[in-house]
Amino acid sequence: MNNELSLLGLAMRAGKVLxxxxxxxxxxxxxxxxxxxxxxxxxxxxxxxxxDKCGSYSIPLLIGYDRDQLGSSIGRDGRVVLALTDKGFAxxxxxxxxxxxxxxxxxxxxxxx
Numbered sequence: 001m002n003n004e005l006s007l008l009g010l011a012m013r014a015g016k017v018l019x020x021x022x023x024x025x026x027x028x029x030x031x032x033x034x035x036x037x038x039x040x041x042x043x044x045x046x047x048x049x050x051x052d053k054c055g056s057y058s059i060p061l062l063i064g065y066d067r068d069q070l071g072s073s074i075g076r077d078g079r080v081v082l083a084l085t086d087k088g089f090a091x092x093x094x095x096x097x098x099x100x101x102x103x104x105x106x107x108x109x110x111x112x113x
Contacts, residue, residue, distance in 0.1 A: 004074025033083035035090035
């Protein structure tokens with residue numbers, strides 16, 4: 001498993017990861033989410049929903065890996081979406097990710113609608 005995915009497991013054990021559509025959407029709306037990770041094999045509707053929601057609330061969004069990789073990184077069956085709720089873990093994850101060709105990183109700033 002790559003370095004950044006093992007970091008998700010560490011964050012999960014620390015209680016700093018939420019998974020599943022409803023929990024992640026709630027975390028975005030409450031600004032609890034510091035980074036949202038969406039599986040690259042999520043449906044187009046799901047990708048649009050999280051792109052729009054993260055854009056509205058200025059939450060960084062990362063799209064990549066697949067649901068099995070995300071699920072196994074946190075010790076659960078396939079997961080389509082995860083939210084990191086700790087700024088430190090989110091920063092470390094982004095740094096470790098670097099310029100990986102496996103992922104698309106979207107930094108949402110307050111300048112967007």
